[in-house]
Every structure is written in C-alpha cells, then in structure tokens.
Amino acid sequence: MLKDMTLGQYYPVDSMVHRLDPRTKLAGTLLYIISLFITNNVVGYAIAFLFLCLCIGLSHVPPKYIIKGLKPVLVLMFISIFFNLFFIKGEPVLFSWKFITITQPGLRQAILMAVRLVFLISGSALMTYTTTPTALTDGMEKGLGFLKIFKVPVHEIAMMMSIALRFIPILAEEADKIQKAQTARGAVFDEGNVIQRAKALVPLLVPLFISAFRRATDLAMAMEARCYHGGDGRTKMHPLKYGRNDMLVYAAFLMYLALVFISRKISIGL
C-alpha cells in the first residue's frame, strides 16, 4: 500500500530541462506561478499556455504524464468551479431556476480559475518530473542560502528532507512487515467504518514510530562517527554551477513575465 507511493515522481530521460541547475527550475516554477496570478484575461492565459507547452516540449516528458499528475487535484478543481459558478453575483444572468443562478462573470471566473489551477499544477509537476529529489534539496539549500541571515537553518532542513527521502522506502517496508505481524495475531485493518479503521491503525503506527526513533538514534550516531557537524566547512560532491542554458532560461522567463504584464493592458472583450 505504502510501497507504491513515489515521492517527486522523477521521470528519467535526458533533456535540456533535466540538465538545468535545480535552482533555475525552482525559481522558474515560482515565477511561473506568480505569472498565473498576474494574468487577468484570455490573452495572458494563452501566453501562459504556450509557454508551458514550450517547457513540456523541451523536457521530453510525455504530455500524458503531466495530465496523469492532474488527477489528484480534480476534486479541488470541482470545488473551485462549483463556488465560482454558483456564488458569484453579477450581470447579465445567463440562467436562473429557483435559487440557482449562473451569471456571466461567474462562468468566466469559474473557467479561468480552473485553467489557472491546471497550469499551476502542471508547471510544478514538470519541475518534479525533471529534477531528482537529491538535486531538489541541493537546489533549495543553495538557492535559499540567503535565509541563513534570518537564522533559518537551511542546511539542516535540506539534510532532513534528503534523509526523509532515503528512509521512506525503508519505513514503508517496515510498515508492511508490522501490518503482517499484527494481522497474524488477529488484528483487522480493512473492515468496519472510518472510525474503526482509524483505530485499527494504532497497533500499526505505535511500533512504526518506535522503530523510526530507534533508527534515528542509530543514524545520528553513524553520522557523527563520519564527522558530520552541520553545514559549516562542508564540501559538496555535486557543487551547483550555473551554465549558459541557465542564463538563457532566466532570460526567457523574464521575457515571458514582461509579455504577461503587457497582456494585462490588452482587452479583447472577454
């Protein structure tokens, strides 16, 4: 059950996007999300869509994969459409029956919000498809390094993330083992209503947590034995370096942002 869960869902092919510095991809994703909130009309969305298509094309990730990644947010999308469609008041009214009214601004907002959500998820999914979790944590550590001035333990957070990634499969396997052991002793995990099922998880979670703590103690000692003493004076096996492509991508993003800003001034009546 837990074993099938893949975090990050890296799609291993070689492409120009895959080879970019993780910081570029992080910053790019952030800029793209910001751009989606700047746009306010169809022209802007069209630009955002074309730009997204360009990125997906360059990444060699099949569009099918991106669409598959949208599934988990469908519920969220429907909720958003529902509220926008039925609760935005305005003129002209397109449809009215008893207490249900659908207005033109409501319809417009519902569609644009849904599109915005789709673009947002696709854009960030593209980043996780093209960046390994290790590269991602490396990128965050270096890219957010300036936060150290504000006493944010950037290195420690990055280290915690990479250790968590390392131990997910191990703990998943362990959860599986504990579940089997408890089932062998008569525990039932898949019957009853929601509350009964939640209660049934206690004999699974308690041993799992104890084991995780024990592993953490062991790991901490092993890390100390290998001279780990925080981020100070540490060198890197994969030092991050910006290349020519990174600069090109940053330039492309700036141009894209400019276009989105300009699009705000254009009005074609929709």
Added chain:
Amino acid sequence: MSSIIRTDKLTFEYTRKDEENKVIDTVRAIDEVDLDIEKGDFIAVLGRNGSGKSTLAKHINALLYPSGGTIWVGGMDTKDDAHLWDIRQTAGMIFQNPDNQMVASVIEEDVGFGPENMGVPTEEIWKRVAHSLEAVGMTAYAKKSPNHLSGGQKQRIGIAGVLAMRPQCIVMDEPTAMLDPIGRREVIRTVHELNQNEHITVILITHYMEEAVDADHVFVMEHGKVKLSGTPKEVFSRVEELKRLNMSVPQVTELAYELKKSGVDLPDGILKIEELTEALCHLS
C-alpha cells in the same frame, strides 16, 4: 611498530534511573581495561551481550567518553575536544544495522558523505569514492539506490564510506550480526583484504567465534573486563575457561578438544578443518 590505540585503566560507568529520576544502580560497562593495539593488526574482540564490547568500540570513536582512565587514538586523548574530528577520521566505525548508517539515496553519494563533512575538495572526493568502491568490489553499483542491495552489500558500502575518510583504523561493532551466512563471509573477506592491502588496523567486535579465527590477536571480554587475550591459537586452546565464560569455541576446536579428552593424541588450539584432518592423518 607503534601503537594506534592505547587505553590506561579505561572505565565507563552509567547509571540507571527509575521513573522518578532516582538512581537505581550504577553499572560498570568497562572496568579498568588496559589495551595496546598495534598499527596494522587485525583484532577480534569477543564477548557475550552486555560484556561491554560495544561500549569499548564507541570509546575508540569518541562517541562515548571514559568516566575514568584514558584512551588514546593515534596518540590523541579522546577527552580533548580539539581533536574530536581528527579522532573520528583516524578511527572509522561500522555499526550493526547496515540500513541505519546510510545517509544518501545514491550509493556514491553515501560513500562521499564522510569526505564531504571533512571538507575535502570536490575532485578529491570523487577520486576517493571511486577508490573506496573498488576496494570493496562495489564499483558497478555506484549510481544505484541502496534499497535494492543485500545486507552484505550494504555493509560493504558502509565500509567504503569509512574508507573514503582515509582512516588508519576501522572499528566494527558486530557488523555481521544482521547478515545471512553469505553476506557474513563477504564482509569478513572484505575486511581482511583491507587489512592486508591497505594496512588498515581492524578491530572486529563479534560474537561469532569463526570470525575471530584469522585475527592476529583476540580479546575476550566479560563484565567489562578483558578475561582472555592472545593469538587465536592461545585463546581457543583454553576451551575450559571459555566455557566457563559461557562462550562457545569454533566447532572444529570443540571436536578436537573432545577427541583429546577421550585419549586421542592431538595438539592444542586447532582452529581449522584442514588442521584437524592433518593432525588426524599424522596419528597412526
């Protein structure tokens, strides 16, 4: 030859407390141990659970500090904080559970973790990683994830990780306790190779007698004290004493001992099957 690890009346005590934080009793895990380990030796430390052998191992790596006496690693007193990282670099440590000592999700990155911490320049790290993986015969797995390896292979990666720190000494705290017999053989063979080819001092803590047979020197611990010490031949010929310490001897040694007791004329301290067959062939 100079000594790499020396202890003088090394003592370690810990207190056990009840729920109200009152001290119930004080346990002496290590009781005035004097050791002198020479550079390049292969040492085996034997003992039952709770004999203090793991506690001793943690002292060599400065993970624990003595409550009495002194321990010098490579001439440095472990109580001196200024040398902490030098000591941990001099004496690498391998633990029992191979999973719980791996940090990274890619093997080569895990091997590079130690040198990264020490601030070794990037190109040098890559050289060390390549060399270490070759020394343990795991080069083919460099880019793989550790999750698909066998226990023995994981433990060899652990050894490579320590090796990349260029230690003079490797302390192994029951490295084979969680492995199957094949993995156990793999790991022990690897350590012997390192001892011979790279002249690294090895301190192997174990409760498998068979693993101690090829050591240069064997210590048997009980209740925090070193009870027996000597070459494997010397130690294992004292079958009666070992039995009194509730320790088994290698099967062949046991057989030879029983044969001798029933009147067969055999030499003391037979450790290997070949030795026994040889001795038996020469009888008539």
